Amino acid sequence: MRPAATLPPLDLTMDDLTALLARLRPTVGADEYQILEALVETYGYLTARLDDQTLTIEDLRQVLGRRTTEKTRRVLTGARGQTPAPPASDTARHAGSGTPAAGHGRHGAVAYAGARQVVVSCGTVHAGDPCPACGQGKVYVAPPRRLVRIVGQAPLAATVYALEKLRCNLCGERFVADPPADVGPEKYDARAASMIALLKYGNGMPFHRLAALQDNLEMPLPASTQWEILAETAPVLQPAFDALLAHAAQGEVLHNDDTSMRVLTLRRAIDDAAPTASARTGIFTSGIVAKTGDGHRIALFFTGRHHAGENLATILAQRSPAAPAPIQMSDALARNVPKLPSGLAVIAANCLAHGRRQVVQVVTQFPDACAHILDALGEVYGADADAARRALSPEDRLRWHQDRSGPVLASLQDWMIAQFREHRVEPNSSLGKAMRYLLRHWPKLTRFLEVAGAPIDNNICERALKMAIRNRKNAYFYKTPHGAEVGDLFMSLIHTCELAAANPFEYLTALQQHADLVATQASVWMPWNYRDALPARAPAASP
16 A cells, blocks of 8 residues: 555545445445445545544544444553453353353343234133143143244335225126225325334434335335325324423433534535624534433434524423423533523533543553543442442432542542642643543532532433434435424434333324324323323223
């Protein structure tokens, strides 16, 4: 390979590369095309980040897959030139023993709660009958033996009903058989919309990819049809989304963060507009996760030109004036802070994981100093994990952290201040910047030592944003702001179901099947209580 200095400069645009991919697609296999597609996407991301002055070599390593973990043991071992030891589960898995390692992936029958349940009787033997084997005892009902059988099928299956048609040879009158009673009037039922939404917005499968899969299975479902189905379904689900937003506004803890997003028509409008010094050019998907006083967690997504702080302020506008100030958790970016009118306030807390990540990014250059910081933060996270295992109340958790984490963090703060005072760390070095970040935001990073219920980090929101990121990586963009609104609605409902341990497919289907009730009483059709609102089924008729 030639040295980088001798390589000619690349003068390529994403439009050029996209056109090249289109020309190459018929000539390469599916696997090779996915690799080329990923390379083009990575190139586009890197070129877009070149003007970002905060971009570091560690950021590039993460983009190129050079770092897959931030665990203290792994990053410190690698930084000191040692080969990381495999996890214990990996060692056990390959040791040749007959006992499978924990997490081997097998599920018992109880895990298949969504499967069709079929009861099979013993036939001639019934409970209370004499035992056919000994003739003296009586058989009784015991826990059934369960068999799980899994079959493959298309994500969206189709049934063709051939309705017999007769015609009179004299008068020409036609007679057509009626369809079965359970066949609805619509070609695509509520379950079809639920499955498309779950595949697209819950799992990141683009419309065209699902269309190709359905074509291969000879049950066509064009991408345009998929979009039309979801666009028609979104207004039906809007009352449930609005009720979630109103419920989230009363939350005790509100997490928020942003990720970049592409909306083609919005991007063109921004690019065509006359540039001004104050013009905002970014497009974002904001993720907001609310933890309510009744123990529920609600995920909301908003895509457009507004930052996470502005979207959070819109939600808080619906907050009851009598409610106490909520805890607002985010990283330290100013755009995550809501600008609230007088009378509204939040208790600001910052994400300790973001401060820790600053240290992880420089661990290869300063392994000893970073080890000291990471070990201290590891004790804090260990204390938080112990509090979760003990299911402590917010007040007990506060005292727990004050007793266990307080001295550790006080010692760490004094140590970092001493490093600068004694000139052991250059303030403008990468380690100095990481430590200055921690010290500058120390009160908000340690809010969990002062306020009951304050979280230690913003990880729950970052995990929520993975839905939007997965959709962006697979589908690249939304075409219009309306398409982004539809995606935000479905992602909000789906991820809230996941946080509530509810089945999102069943939930979306139930909302559609009972749209009239949802429109009038949406608050009782939330993922955690909608089963109680389902109309009671009529008892089966006696034979």
